[in-house]
Amino acid sequence: MTVRIGVIGTGAIGRDHARRINQVLSGGTITALSDVNRASAEAVRADIAPDATVFDTGENLIASPDVDAVLVTSWGATHQQYVLAAIAAGKPCFCEKPLATTAEGAKRIVDAEVAHGTRLVQVGFMRRYDEGYVALKAALAQTGAPIMVHAAHRNPSVPEAYTTPMAIHDTLIHEIDVFRWLLDDDYVSARVTFPRSCARTHAKLRDPQIVTLVTAKGVVINTEIFVNCHYGYDIQCEVVGEDGVASLPEPMAIKMRLNASLQNPILTDWKDRFVASYDVELQDFLKAAAQGTASGPTSWDGYMAAVASDACVQAQESEGQAIAIAHPDRPALYAQG
Numbered sequence: 001m002t003v004r005i006g007v008i009g010t011g012a013i014g015r016d017h018a019r020r021i022n023q024v025l026s027g028g029t030i031t032a033l034s035d036v037n038r039a040s041a042e043a044v045r046a047d048i049a050p051d052a053t054v055f056d057t058g059e060n061l062i063a064s065p066d067v068d069a070v071l072v073t074s075w076g077a078t079h080q081q082y083v084l085a086a087i088a089a090g091k092p093c094f095c096e097k098p099l100a101t102t103a104e105g106a107k108r109i110v111d112a113e114v115a116h117g118t119r120l121v122q123v124g125f126m127r128r129y130d131e132g133y134v135a136l137k138a139a140l141a142q143t144g145a146p147i148m149v150h151a152a153h154r155n156p157s158v159p160e161a162y163t164t165p166m167a168i169h170d171t172l173i174h175e176i177d178v179f180r181w182l183l184d185d186d187y188v189s190a191r192v193t194f195p196r197s198c199a200r201t202h203a204k205l206r207d208p209q210i211v212t213l214v215t216a217k218g219v220v221i222n223t224e225i226f227v228n229c230h231y232g233y234d235i236q237c238e239v240v241g242e243d244g245v246a247s248l249p250e251p252m253a254i255k256m257r258l259n260a261s262l263q264n265p266i267l268t269d270w271k272d273r274f275v276a277s278y279d280v281e282l283q284d285f286l287k288a289a290a291q292g293t294a295s296g297p298t299s300w301d302g303y304m305a306a307v308a309s310d311a312c313v314q315a316q317e318s319e320g321q322a323i324a325i326a327h328p329d330r331p332a333l334y335a336q337g
């Protein structure tokens with residue numbers, strides 16, 4: 001079966017996902033597009049999906065009999081309304097992060113999916129599909145029960161519009177999800193420490209910052225977020241276990257002996273770092289959508305990420321204080337997630 005896909009939000013990642021589905025992956029075809037900026041949807045139709053219909057609203061796209069499944073790749077604040085509409089229509093839905101901009105919004109989606117009775121939503125936490133993280137998770141079987149995680153999320157620079165809470169909502173959100181999955185654990189508290197700000201930051205951004213998350217099993221995770229690090233885009237993760245230490249592999253890069261030095265290039269653009277994992281996550285979505293369901297990161301994962309994010313932002317505001325993170329009982333629908 002070829003799954004007929006409608007894309008809501010045809011900006012940077014919506015266009016790229018449409019390209020993947022029509023040109024790289026198997027089992028799906030783009031039949032519908034919608035964007036508040038209609039010209040953007042028209043451009044994607046012209047360049048990537050000539051057979052697609054452009055719809056005036058996301059709701060009309062979801063209701064179309066030519067759409068079997070939906071990609072929600074619009075701005076974060078609009079995700080909730082479209083995911084709820086897809087669930088109401090009983091159509092599988094891939095939603096880019098965040099699932100919703102508030103924990104309450106994400107909970108509404110969980111409740112709607114639980115009421116529907118089967119899974120329909122996959123959240124775009126693509127790191128779970130990255131071969132480095134997959135290998136790291138497998139390695140934890142040898143290094144023994146995890147005790148500590150040392151991690152870093154570094155960007156060369158960010159625009160002026162990027163402010164202190166965005167370090168959580170836009171940046172740490174990926175670590176928040178992937179560490180829950182990596183450790184098979186939930187968070188119980190968050191604390192944020194600010195070193196002196198770096199010279200390259202601006203008045204509305206305290207950078208860098210260190211977020212300390214503690215899990216229900218007692219693992220302490222220290223993540224440095226440094227989004228004006230200047231030298232490159234660099235993701236680090238080291239898990240210290242009872243019997244050994246496992247580290248996330250570096251991206252493949254040519255090692256050069258040159259000008260009396262040993263050199264290893266570092267990426268500078270986040271888009272290149274997890275590019276292969278986007279293909280794998282969407283192929284997984286197409287496979288499940290062909291069966292009328294969803295797999296991979298769940299609405300529950302999106303909700304738990306939103307709960308932890310809110311606590312981290314609160315921890316930023318009460319610098320140095322530990323903020324408790326609730327982890328309510330997981331509905332049976334998400335038992336495997």
Ligand code: NAD
Binds near residue numbers: 014040098124126
């Ligand atoms: P973008 O601004 O390039 O594109 C968003 C598009 O959505 C724009 O074309 C805009 O006109 C459209 N839009 C806004 N409101 C809409 C609405 N109500 N209905 C329909 N269309 C609407 O942004 P982007 O970089 O493509 O990011 C989109 C989403 O994807 C964000 O939530 C972002 O966090 C997420 N994202 C995730 C990753 C990842 O690594 N998983 C990477 C990039 C972006």
